Amino acid sequence: MNPQTFAIIKISAGVLATIGLYSVLYKETKFYRFWEHLFLGLAAGYGVVAAWKDTLYTDWWVYTFGTAATPTAPATPGHWIWAALLPIGIMGYMVFSKKHNWMSKIPIGIILGLWSGQQVQIWWQTWGPQVYSSMQPIIPTTFSPMARPSTLEVANGQVQTIADSAQLANVQQQLANNLYPTQALTNLIFVVTFISAFSYFIFSFELKNKLMLGVNKLGRWMLMVGFGAIFGSTVMARFALVIDRMSFIVNEWVQTLTQRV
């Protein structure tokens, strides 16, 4: 088949699938169902091929049976011990058998054990740096100047790091030793947001103190602001999907067709 004709058929199928899937906005029909099932079938089929080609073949078959020599690569030996993984893997599918489903607990147990063993380290690597970076100083050590001095300068029409090494070292020394009021204010906003948002989740005892109730209420507001920002970001993401699909039809499809004409 002519490659250009194939390109037109391919992209036209994509357009038809797009319209088919978006037709659910009008009503759920058999037309929509057909494209939905086609999409799921293709994804599942592709997944099976990829699982073999990219995972099972390279990470199990080659280890077990080795490879023959090619003009560009030498032969590699196989190790039959890797074949022991096959029955363990098959045990996972015993979950579908009422009589033998106990066997599926063995591979699940192995996976859970491996996963659990990683969790202490994972927990610390996830949250440790965040806990550390949450400890922010809030009391300024100097009021002259109010804002953080810059390590940049304009030279030859371009913005660059201060060229004079003594001057640069002096500024860097000042930055290391001082907390400037504008920095302290930024840190204070962070710390207040952090503590108030956390205080919202104190459920262990009833809050009666007016100050605590105020902090709790502020925390609720801060969370609302955060959720609002997340919602806004999500709306933009959804719009981006629509825009891209329309671009696919209006630009890519029409362009391919007009090139043909």
Next chain:
Amino acid sequence: MTFWDKMQKVDRRILYVILVVFVCTGLFIPVKIPVEPDPSSKDFYATVMAIPEGSTVLVQTDWTNSTRGESMGHFENLMRLLMSKKLKFVFYSAADPVAPQVARTVITRINAERKADGLYVYQIGKDYLDLGYFANAEATNTNMGTDLRQAWANRTSKVPEGGEIDIFKTDVLKDIRKIGDCKMMVVVTASASIDIAIQRLANKVPITAMVTGVTGPGVLPFYQSGQVKGIAIGLKGVYDTEYLMANGINIKDGEAKPKVTWAKNSSVDKVAEGKTFARGNQYYGTLHVALVLLILAVILGNVGMFMSRRAARKGGE
């Protein structure tokens, strides 16, 4: 039934048609909107631009066509950036079997674009490697952190001279012994696979990310704490990257002041070759059209509700 009552009961399908018409119209009018790129986008750009020419970068591409609107723009920009900086890269997916194929399509297109511009065309096995899909992101990233050569053992790649050779004998990976030998890892994703990469690899290789608008807010704390060196988030991130590629950071370029200023860093060059404004530029203006439409619908809906209630109250009196 008053006008406002009718407005309250507009069929949602009419709203969809209006949205489609507005979006399609917007696509024909690409506008270069002046923006102040987010600090996270500037950090992302500065981090990539600081990598020495010829170094190897890991690209974990965990997106598919379901988030093409944002992720494809991200991936295209990343490819243009890496190729213009002459960086070698290895791409693979730890989240979705379809993801490598989507990435291959983009690389082919960017290569065709470069060929048309008379620029060097990246070759598999020499300038980049395609490792395909790795099942189980947790195990994949853990293995990569422990022993990269073991984790990627048995993988071969086509080479320009013909045939296939072990990936660690190619120009891309021959000097790489452990993951820390790679200058950066970029995760292009629409899911929590970035969290998994950070948990297992952030202390071994500098990580940057290009994520969707939905995933972005969850990754920002990792950026604040320095676990991620830079992030481009959503369609804004796509446009930010294109804007930075076109204008650089703190580059005056004969104008009174730089288009992008940043107190944190000295100047960062704009990209030396290839396309800069592309998909992000085309979609970003259209996004504004859609957002204006949304805001108008919200205002009209609220005014309508207010007027309907007032009319009902008056009727009751």
